[in-house]
Amino acid sequence: MHGLVNRAIQCFVRDTYGAATWEALAREGDLPLAGFEAMFVYDDAVTDRMLDAAVSVLGRPRDTVLEDLGTYLVSHPNVETLRRLLRFGGETFEEFVESLDDLPRRAALALPELDLPALEVVPEDGRDTELRVACRWPRAGFGHVLVGMLRTLADDYGALVLLDHEGWDGDAEWIRITVMSGAFSTGRPFRLAGSWALP
Amino acid sequence: MTRAAGVTDAAGFDVLMPMHLRVGADGRVIHAGPTLRRIAGDRPVAGRALFDVVEFRRPRGIADMAGLWRRAGQPLVLHWRGPCRTQFKGVAVPADREGGLILNLSFGIALVDAIRDHDLKAGDFAPTDLAVEMLYVLEAKATILDEWRKLNGRLHSARLAAEAQAYTDTLTGLGNRRAMDHVLERLVADGQAFGLVHLDLDFFKAVNDTLGHAAGDHVLQVAAQAMSDVTRAEDTLVRAGGDEFLLILPGQVDGARLRDLSERLIARLQQPIPFAGEMCRISGSAGIAVSHGGDMTVPVILARADEALYAAKAAGRGRAVVYGDRRVAPAMAGAAGQALPRPDPAGTA
Numbered sequence: 001m002h003g004l005v006n007r008a009i010q011c012f013v014r015d016t017y018g019a020a021t022w023e024a025l026a027r028e029g030d031l032p033l034a035g036f037e038a039m040f041v042y043d044d045a046v047t048d049r050m051l052d053a054a055v056s057v058l059g060r061p062r063d064t065v066l067e068d069l070g071t072y073l074v075s076h077p078n079v080e081t082l083r084r085l086l087r088f089g090g091e092t093f094e095e096f097v098e099s100l101d102d103l104p105r106r107a108a109l110a111l112p113e114l115d116l117p118a119l120e121v122v123p124e125d126g127r128d129t130e131l132r133v134a135c136r137w138p139r140a141g142f143g144h145v146l147v148g149m150l151r152t153l154a155d156d157y158g159a160l161v162l163l164d165h166e167g168w169d170g171d172a173e174w175i176r177i178t179v180m181s182g183a184f185s186t187g188r189p190f191r192l193a194g195s196w197a198l199p
Numbered sequence: 200m201t202r203a204a205g206v207t208d209a210a211g212f213d214v215l216m217p218m219h220l221r222v223g224a225d226g227r228v229i230h231a232g233p234t235l236r237r238i239a240g241d242r243p244v245a246g247r248a249l250f251d252v253v254e255f256r257r258p259r260g261i262a263d264m265a266g267l268w269r270r271a272g273q274p275l276v277l278h279w280r281g282p283c284r285t286q287f288k289g290v291a292v293p294a295d296r297e298g299g300l301i302l303n304l305s306f307g308i309a310l311v312d313a314i315r316d317h318d319l320k321a322g323d324f325a326p327t328d329l330a331v332e333m334l335y336v337l338e339a340k341a342t343i344l345d346e347w348r349k350l351n352g353r354l355h356s357a358r359l360a361a362e363a364q365a366y367t368d369t370l371t372g373l374g375n376r377r378a379m380d381h382v383l384e385r386l387v388a389d390g391q392a393f394g395l396v397h398l399d400l401d402f403f404k405a406v407n408d409t410l411g412h413a414a415g416d417h418v419l420q421v422a423a424q425a426m427s428d429v430t431r432a433e434d435t436l437v438r439a440g441g442d443e444f445l446l447i448l449p450g451q452v453d454g455a456r457l458r459d460l461s462e463r464l465i466a467r468l469q470q471p472i473p474f475a476g477e478m479c480r481i482s483g484s485a486g487i488a489v490s491h492g493g494d495m496t497v498p499v500i501l502a503r504a505d506e507a508l509y510a511a512k513a514a515g516r517g518r519a520v521v522y523g524d525r526r527v528a529p530a531m532a533g534a535a536g537q538a539l540p541r542p543d544p545a546g547t548a
Contacts, residue, residue, distance in 0.1 A: 037353075038346045081342045088335040091321045109332075110339030192334050193315040196341035 001047040002114045006036040009050055011079065012072040013058075021057060029053030041113065044139075051141070063144045063165070070148020074156065085110070086153060087190045092182055093159035097121060097150070100133055117142045120172075129179045134172040143173030150177065158187025216303045217325055218287075222249045224298030226264045234323045235304070238285060238313075249302070253277045253287070267291055267300060277304075283316045285309060306330065311337065368438040370416055371423035379437040382447055383497045390493035394451035396461055397504035398426070400442035400468065401482040401516045414474045418481060425467040429460055445504075452489040454521035461485035461519035469517070484511040485519040 014022040014035075026033045029049040036042065055062050074083045089106070090096035100119040107116045117137035124130040135143045147165050154161040162178040209230050212219060217234040231244045244252045255261035257276040268291075275289040288307035291300045306313040310330055313319065324330045366378035374382070386393050400422060407415035419442070426436050426446060435447040451457055465485065471478040486508025490500045503522040511520040 037350055039343075039350050081338070085335065085339055085342070088321075088331060088338070106335065109336050110343060192319060192321065192331070193311070194338050194341070196338060197311045197315050 001042055001044050002111070003036050003038045003040040003042060004111070004114060006042055006047055006050065007038045008073060008079070008082075009047070009054070009069060010035045012069045012076075013054060015076055015078055016068070016072060017058065025050070025053045025057045028057050048139075062141065066141050066144035067148035067151075070145040070150075071152045072148075073145070074149050074152045081194075083153075083156065084190070084194055086149075087156070093154050093157035093161065094179060094182055096153065096157065097131065097133070097177055097179075117146075119146075131177055132166075133175045133177065135175065136172045140168050140173060143168075143175055147175055150175070155185075156188045156190075158183055158185040160184035212301075215325060216301075217323060218304040220244070220249065220252070220302045220304070221294060222264070222300045222302060224264065224295075226250065228252060229299070234319065237319070237323060238279065238283075238317050239281075242281065252280060254280055256286075264298065264300070267302075268293070268298070271300070275302075276307075285313050285316060310334065371419055371438050373423050373426070373444070374435055374437040376437070376439055378435065379439060379445055379447070380497070382435045382437075383500070386447070386449060387490070387493065387495075387497055387500075391449055392452045392490060392492040394446075394448040394453075394457045394487065394489045395500055395504045396446035396448070396457060396519075397486040397488075397501075397508045398444040398446065398461070398464070399484050399508055399512070400444075401484055403442035403481055406479045406481060410474065410477055410479060414477065414479055417474045418472055418479050421472050422468055422481070422483075425464060429464045429467065452491055454487060454489060454524060457487045457489070458519045458521055461487060465517055465519060482517045484508060484516050486511055486522065487519060488522040 010022060013025055022035075023033060025031070026035075029052065031046065031050055031053070051062065051065070054065050058065060060068075073079055074086060085106075086096070089099035089102070098121055100121050103119055104116045107114050117135050120134040120136070122132045122134065124132060133146070135146055143165055147163050150161070151163055154163075159182050160180040162176075162180065164176040164178075166174040166176055168174075209221070212221070212230075213232050217232040219232045220228050220235065221230040223229050226249050228244045228247055228249055231239065235244065239252075249264075249267075250262065255267075255275060255277045258270060258273070261267055261270060261275070271291050271293055273290070275291065277287050277289055279285045279287070286307070286309040287304040289302055289304045291302045293299070294301045305328070310333060314334065321331045366374055366381065368375045383395075400418075403415065403418065406418055419438070422444070423436070423438065426444060430436060430446060430448065433449055434451075437445040437447065439445050448457070448460075451460075465483045468481055468483045471480050473479075486504045486506065488500050488503035488507060495503075507520045507522040507524075511518040514520065
């Protein structure tokens with residue numbers, strides 16, 4: 001697994017529950033106490049051990065841990081850059097959701113070795129405001145991360161949505177998205193020029 | 200543009216080319232695309248002369264409509280006239296039989312400056328324009344560069360710590376043999392003058408044997424502190440192994456002064472060192488050699504300091520001897536062996 005993924009989970013635990021919890025989790029999962037390097041690639045088993053340890057140390061169900069991780073990824077100031085990169089996907093929440101198909105390709109533009117789940121957006125017949133997203137990855141569970149991300153990004157865009165993780169059907173996790181209102185609130189501002197572009 | 204008005208319609212052009220200027224044969228701007236209208240702000244361009252709105256940079260010499268006509272279809276570089284001299288890439292094509300032109304623009308490599316200066320949104324670009332993807336890649340690149348920079352910083356700190364560790368004697372905190380080789384080689388290579396004191400503790404083995412290794416370790420630490428006290432920050436102190444030390448003193452080539460310093464150090468070492476209710480008594484012998492800068496190799500100066508140390512020991516310990524100096528100084532603290540707390544087991548005194 002790419003170090004970025006491992007590091008994201010590590011930062012989520014550290015920033016949400018504190019350094020002591022991260023250290024307890026690292027001991028439980030036999031993980032490097034100093035944490036992961038974002039630019040290295042680690043064995044997949046390390047990520048599995050980390051998630052198992054997170055469930056046990058945080059005392060929360062796996063699905064909840066993963067959804068909280070998704071929320072963290074697009075809302076915490078320490079990972080603001082990820083929220084910005086995602087917002088390049090579209091000007092409105094609907095546009096963003098439709099661009100999810102492109103997410104792995106977008107990620108590969110930045111980091112070719114970052115292996116993200118394949119996402120497929122399927123419109124629901126006859127219903128403009130409803131669609132389903134199939135999430136295919138060798139490891140089940142990313143769908144819950146995606147639900148957390150989508151829920152928070154909907155707020156970010158100012159959209160009012162219903163999200164439902166419909167479960168795993170053998171080759172994909174399915175998420176149903178119903179957009180109640182695309183412009184429910186003003187949301188958070190987004191400018192194309194990030195801090196990197198400022199003099 | 201909901202119905203088939205065709206692209207001859209200005210609204211259609213605005214969608215395809217939000218950054219185009221329609222210019223009449225007289226050189227006046229007839230219409231500007233929505234993004235250019237945004238850039239123009241409170242100085243609308245419609246009705247103004249094209250050459251008052253933009254200035255052509257490349258190719259050189261485009262100063263009128265005839266000049267622009269001659270360059271139709273070719274890549275152009277121009278910039279906006281105004282407080283923000285935004286740079287554009289462009290291309291002009293004939294728009295009508297009367298001599299009008301359409302000049303379509305893009306930001307090219309000046310994209311980042313442009314979005315910053317004009318606070319543009321994704322909707323300000325044509326849907327087919329790759330500008331937003333380019334911004335995405337730039338932002339991703341900046342993020343990843345930042346990660347690499349942080350990683351490099353961590354690796355650099357770790358390397359410095361590892362290097363410092365590799366050059367340090369952990370017991371005394373002085374340099375080790377590797378540090379000695381490094382410093383001596385550099386001084387010799389740079390042709391710098393320096394003094395070298397080769398110091399051997401006397402009676403250290405007796406302390407170790409009678410009071411134990413913990414006492415021995417403590418004595419070594421106290422001895423190291425004494426060396427640090429009598430030398431300067433720029434001197435290098437090395438524990439070369441066991442009870443053997445080297446003091447490398449850049450710029451110190453006066454034999455008498457080096458002997459003075461060594462004698463002061465030996466006097467310090469002769470002060471009893473309390474440890475766990477016992478008194479540890481040691482002394483030291485020093486051999487001194489100087490290099491006047493590039494006149495001898497590292498092995499030669501080490502051999503000279505060693506030879507002087509041998510002479511100091513042979514003359515009765517508790518002494519400092521400068522290489523080449525025939526006069527052997529009297530032992531510190533009176534007659535060797537007598538005033539010294541422990542008799543010399545080998546009886547060389």
